[in-house]
Amino acid sequence: MSDPMRIRAQASGDKVTVRVLMSHEMETGQRKDASGKLVPAWYITEVSATLNGRPVMSAQWGPAVSKNPFLQFVVKGGKAGDKIAVTWVDNKGDKRTDEATVS
């Protein structure tokens, strides 16, 4: 099981800036281990976010996104107290959802 994401959502005016730090290896599938064997690819392929349960953002990622990925996006029409939930799915089918309150 993976570690929780760290999500910070800050409202300014009617926009909410969301910053997410995920905990994931993001293995590219091109790297070799000490014995020269390829390390199998393992990375987040899809990320999505909801504001109060309404989908607002989706993204598809390749293995070139850094380990422990960082993501920032701006949601329109949010305010303090709203709930932001972020979900990721990786290429092994693992998924994780975490929620934060807009401040």
Add this chain to the structure above:
Amino acid sequence: MNSRRQMLSRSARVAAALAAAGAFPGIAFAQSGGWNKAAFEAKTMAELMKALGGSAPVESKEVTLTAPDIAENGAVVPVAVASSAAGVRRMLVLVEKNPNVLAATFDVSDAVDASFGTRVKMGQSSNVYAVAMTAEGKALFAMKEVKVTLGGCGG
């Protein structure tokens, strides 16, 4: 004669290993639904645009790309992409000299700004592109060269 034979058999083994390595991601990719496999396997901008159904990209001032001039660590290069163009449906982050050019795509809806930030890996110094694609398939881009002191491919 003998050494030539050895070399042939060795190269056959290497080819088999490559084929096996290539086949693995194919299996893994097939699991997820909305993920565009052809786009993430594209090796050039032209291949990528074909996979995504866009026209040849045009450089535009309406797209902004924020990235460092010099990245000390290629494993973590902060990149931000934004666009002020109307009707943008998708933002892409591309690294020209990575094994596969496409790093990430972000879908732009009415609920989010066309402005995203993330961190990408870069194997070597390369041009980084921010591409904004509109609903009609028009592609606009901004480019910046990022020098990498330490490659991000590990190994």
